[in-house]
Amino acid sequence: MNILLVDDEELELIQLEYIMQAQFPNWQFYKAPDASLALQIANKTKISLAFLDIQMPGKSGIELAKELKKLYELDIIMVTAFQSFEYAQAALRIGVTDYVTKPIIESELLEILQKYRKSNSQNDAIQDVLEIIHDEYSEKLNLSVIASRIHMNSTYLSRKFQEELGIGFADYLNKYRLEMAKKFLLQNKEIAISVVAERAGFNSQHYFSVQFKKHFNMTPSEYRFNPKFLEGAT
Missing domain, CATH: 3.40.50.2300 (Response regulator)
Known part of the structure; x- marks a missing residue:
C-alpha cells in the first residue's frame, strides 16, 4: 500500500x-x-x-x-x-x-x-508477494512461480501489483535487489563485485553493473569508494 x-x-x-x-x-x-x-x-x-x-x-x-x-x-x-x-x-x-x-x-x-492491517484479500496477496521478494530476493524469482505459491492467476497478480504499488513486479524486484547490493558493497569492501551481484540475486555481473550504473549514475566500485558513503550511509 x-x-x-x-x-x-x-x-x-x-x-x-x-x-x-x-x-x-x-x-x-x-x-x-x-x-x-x-x-x-x-x-x-x-x-x-x-x-x-x-x-x-x-x-x-x-x-x-x-x-x-x-x-x-x-x-x-x-x-x-x-x-x-x-x-x-x-x-x-x-x-x-x-x-x-x-x-x-x-x-x-x-x-x-x-x-x-488487513484491508482486503487483494492487498493481502500483494503483501505476500512483497514478503517473498524481501525474504528471497537472492533466489531465482519470477511472477509465475510466486503467483502459483499464493494460488493466484499470474496475469491478475501482475495487474494488481502494478495498481497497488505503481511499479511492475520485475522493476520492483530489480530495484529491491539493487538497494540490497548497495548495502553489501558498503558492509564489506573486500567482497568481489561478482559476489555482491550473486548475493543480491543477479545472475550476471555485467548485467548487475549495467543496471547499477543506470539507476545510480555510478558503477558499483565507484559507489563503494565514494567518500560520501564511507560512513556506511546508503
Whole structure:
C-alpha cells in the first residue's frame, strides 16, 4: 500500500514514517514538504492513504485534500496541532477519514491504523508477494512461480501489483535487489563485485553493473569508494 506523508516539518515526517514502518514494513512511504510536491507524487503513484498537515505554507492540508480527492479515491487523515471545530467541519465536508493531533502519540496513531492491517484479500496477496521478494530476493524469482505459491492467476497478480504499488513486479524486484547490493558493497569492501551481484540475486555481473550504473549514475566500485558513503550511509 502506498502512503503519502505531507508536512513542512521534516521531523514530523520522520516520526510518522518511523512509527508506521515498524508496524507495516511492506508499506511504501512517500514524503513531501508541501502540497506542490505531494500532488506530483500522487499523479505518478496511486496513493491509498495520505497524512496531511492542516497548516502548511502555500496550500493548506484542507485544500490539498480536495485536490487529491479529485484525482482518485483514497483515505485521508489530517494531522493538526489545533483542536478546532472549524477545521473538523471542513475536513468532514470533504470526506476526511480521521485526524490525529500533534504531538503524535504512537498508541493513538496505531489504533487509527488497525483497520488497514488487513484491508482486503487483494492487498493481502500483494503483501505476500512483497514478503517473498524481501525474504528471497537472492533466489531465482519470477511472477509465475510466486503467483502459483499464493494460488493466484499470474496475469491478475501482475495487474494488481502494478495498481497497488505503481511499479511492475520485475522493476520492483530489480530495484529491491539493487538497494540490497548497495548495502553489501558498503558492509564489506573486500567482497568481489561478482559476489555482491550473486548475493543480491543477479545472475550476471555485467548485467548487475549495467543496471547499477543506470539507476545510480555510478558503477558499483565507484559507489563503494565514494567518500560520501564511507560512513556506511546508503
